[in-house]
Amino acid sequence: MAELFIFFEQIYRILFLLIPVLVSVAMIVWLDRRVWAFVQKRRGPNVVGPFGLFQTLADALKYIFKEIIIPASSNKVIFILAPIVTMTLALIAWAVIPFSETFVLANINVGILYLFAVSSLGVYGIIMGGWASNSKYPFLGAIRSAAQMVSYEVSIGVIIINVLLCVGSLNLSDIVLAQKDLWFVIPLFPMFIIFFISALAETNRPPFDLPEAEAELVAGYQTEYSGMMYAMFWLGEYANILLMCAMGSILFLGGWLSPIDLFPFNIIPAPIWLILKILFLFILFALIKAIVPRYRYDQLMKLGWKIFLPFSLIYVVLTASFLMYFDLLPGN
Amino acid sequence: MIAHAIVFYIFSLIAIVSAIMVTVSKNTVNSVFFLILDFISISCLFIMIGAEFLGMIMLIVYVGAVAVLFLFVVMMLNVAQQKNEWFNSSGRSSHIPVGLLVSIIIFFELIIVIGGWKYKPDLLDSIAIEINTDLTNTQSLGSVIYTDYIHLFQLSGMVLLVAMIGAIVLTFRQRSGVKRQSYLKQISRDRKDGIELVDVENNKGVKIDV
Numbered sequence: 001m002a003e004l005f006i007f008f009e010q011i012y013r014i015l016f017l018l019i020p021v022l023v024s025v026a027m028i029v030w031l032d033r034r035v036w037a038f039v040q041k042r043r044g045p046n047v048v049g050p051f052g053l054f055q056t057l058a059d060a061l062k063y064i065f066k067e068i069i070i071p072a073s074s075n076k077v078i079f080i081l082a083p084i085v086t087m088t089l090a091l092i093a094w095a096v097i098p099f100s101e102t103f104v105l106a107n108i109n110v111g112i113l114y115l116f117a118v119s120s121l122g123v124y125g126i127i128m129g130g131w132a133s134n135s136k137y138p139f140l141g142a143i144r145s146a147a148q149m150v151s152y153e154v155s156i157g158v159i160i161i162n163v164l165l166c167v168g169s170l171n172l173s174d175i176v177l178a179q180k181d182l183w184f185v186i187p188l189f190p191m192f193i194i195f196f197i198s199a200l201a202e203t204n205r206p207p208f209d210l211p212e213a214e215a216e217l218v219a220g221y222q223t224e225y226s227g228m229m230y231a232m233f234w235l236g237e238y239a240n241i242l243l244m245c246a247m248g249s250i251l252f253l254g255g256w257l258s259p260i261d262l263f264p265f266n267i268i269p270a271p272i273w274l275i276l277k278i279l280f281l282f283i284l285f286a287l288i289k290a291i292v293p294r295y296r297y298d299q300l301m302k303l304g305w306k307i308f309l310p311f312s313l314i315y316v317v318l319t320a321s322f323l324m325y326f327d328l329l330p331g332n
Numbered sequence: 333m334i335a336h337a338i339v340f341y342i343f344s345l346i347a348i349v350s351a352i353m354v355t356v357s358k359n360t361v362n363s364v365f366f367l368i369l370d371f372i373s374i375s376c377l378f379i380m381i382g383a384e385f386l387g388m389i390m391l392i393v394y395v396g397a398v399a400v401l402f403l404f405v406v407m408m409l410n411v412a413q414q415k416n417e418w419f420n421s422s423g424r425s426s427h428i429p430v431g432l433l434v435s436i437i438i439f440f441e442l443i444i445v446i447g448g449w450k451y452k453p454d455l456l457d458s459i460a461i462e463i464n465t466d467l468t469n470t471q472s473l474g475s476v477i478y479t480d481y482i483h484l485f486q487l488s489g490m491v492l493l494v495a496m497i498g499a500i501v502l503t504f505r506q507r508s509g510v511k512r513q514s515y516l517k518q519i520s521r522d523r524k525d526g527i528e529l530v531d532v533e534n535n536k537g538v539k540i541d542v
Contacts, residue, residue, distance in 0.1 A: 075361075078365070109384055109385075110384045110469075117388050117395075120397070121396060123400055131403075143404065143408075146403070150400055150401070153396065153397070157392075170385075170470055
């Protein structure tokens with residue numbers, strides 16, 4: 001009986017995390033379109049509900065009632081599996097995100113590795129969708145995104161090593177607590193910039209949205225998808241973007257910690273701070289989408305392998321030597 | 333404890349079934365997907381025995397990078413077609429003895445390894461280094477790899493480096509006639525190089541020298 005109770009309690013906790021994440025994904029799509037519109041002096045979605053807040057819900061309803069078309073020559077099992085994989089991987093990573101010192105679903109030892117592993121698995125949804133469609137444009141999109149995501153994962157991995165050198169633990173709560181005095185964005189500012197740009201590439205956001213570049217590839221890997229399956233790709237993509245923003249705020253912006261430990265700031269609950277930081281990073285993502293033109297593919301690869309990777313490797317050596325010389329290594 | 337056993341058997345069942353499906357399935361891309369499923373369930377097994385670092389690294393390296401490249405290659409080359417041709421060709425039977433020999437050798441190796449591990453109950457006592465249970469997985473691995481086994485670690489790094497250079501040398505081709513852009517040239521261009529202002533007289537053209 002006790003085990004059953006624990007089981008239901010866990011399910012309750014998972015739902016308590018997942019439903020807010022899904023709702024905020026819907027809201028974030030609206031925010032993205034709004035920011036994009038304001039930069040271009042348009043109004044953006046403002047009709048459905050107050051300020052157009054329910055626009056995404058209306059869109060989702062529309063997608064649910066649309067017909068799902070499965071191409072006759074596609075590999076049907078993998079075709080249907082692809083959006084499910086994207087969506088699932090985008091959601092399971094939230095299990096380790098710490099919203100406060102106590103509010104975390106799974107406080108595991110290797111939290112950052114788990115996050116990194118799940119975000120590196122995200123490429124499978126895209127490859128599967130692109131290949132199973134059995135069509136040229138989706139396949140080209142899938143091949144592009146596979147190379148792109150693998151390349152930028154390398155630099156994200158090296159950046160994570162930089163942060164871990166300063167923390168001395170792979171646990172996400174420890175990473176946040178190590179920033180109590182100084183957020184890592186200050187000593188590791190170049191790494192923060194590279195992380196941000198790599199996160200753009202990892203989530204296929206403009207200016208690196210080559211897997212779905214509409215000028216060349218129609219809609220890339222999503223070309224053959226329709227109805228709810230397209231909507232799942234779309235939601236999974238935005239959940240991944242939110243996840244990358246959460247990862248950035250935990251690694252560099254001090255997670256749930258308030259910027260100053262003084263009266264008006266420290267009465268605000270910890271999860272609110274994390275949400276504010278995620279929102280800040282997301283608005284940067286949205287602004288970048290509005291103001292930067294798309295990269296060419298060879299430029300993207302050059303940036304990843306020839307500039308980001310060597311630079312972040314050199315920074316690892318610098319950070320390690322600095323910590324060694326001033327005897328600041330954690331765990332001593 | 334029962335839940336632990338059930339989860340263990342579920343994962344190992346998935347691992348074995350998908351390992352069989354890798355070899356059995358007709359479509360090569362499906363084989364790679366089953367291989368990925370196998371990797372994932374094995375890393376879940378690693379995590380279940382408490383080797384969480386190994387499990388996660390397995391996910392990141394094998395599933396996140398190696399299998400992606402596998403898929404990449406398999407999707408690009410139409411391997412399924414070649415395999416069918418190979419199966420239908422007349423020289424098929426000549427490959428069977430070699431395959432049998434290799435599989436028999438691997439089978440006996442597995443028996444020796446498992447047997448040796450089974451009949452050595454004092455294995456834990458014969459380990460030179462003391463096991464410290466206070467440290468996490470990652471810390472204890474790091475403290476051994478970068479101190480006692482540093483030479484072996486460096487050596488394996490060198491082997492990987494040589495393999496990488498070899499792969500690059502084998503596939504590198506210098507192609508002629510490719511137009512390249514140089515950022516330096518593009519950025520260091522100023523207005524004088526790009527634009528020339530010409531006063532044009534009325535009713536007379538301008539001669540542009542190219």
